[in-house]
Amino acid sequence: MNSQLAALEGLFGFADERRAQVGASTDAARRAGYTATGPVYVGGADNDPPEPAEVIQDQPCGYRLTADQYAEVKDELALHGVRTKGTNVPLRQPLRALVPLLLDERAPYHLTVGEPDTGC
Helix, strand or coil, rough: HHHHHHHHHHHHHHHHHHHHHHHHHHHHHHHHHHCCCCCCCCCCCCCEEEHHHHHHHCCCEEEEEHHHHHHHHHHHHHCCCCCCCCCCCEEECEEEEECHHHHHHCCCCCCCCCCEECCC
């Protein structure tokens, strides 16, 4: 128990010392979602580069869901902070990188398969 408390105190102290840095980085990442272009990824990690099939080079504008799909996943999207416009889920939003992971058929753990909207 004491070791867990010590670890948490260390974590909170570390985060508190870097609060401004973390806040600035988080804000910049959220703003970048509105203006970012280029590929989006449905695979890979910092220690495992994505395979070519895990890179969406020509990203859609967003994903369209059916009314039934939207009813099924709207709570999960909201919990993640993903913004929707009715049954449309635009890619231009603070969580741009998360949208394909949740709605693209190529993502291994998608919630549902949305129809890519390419009419930007």
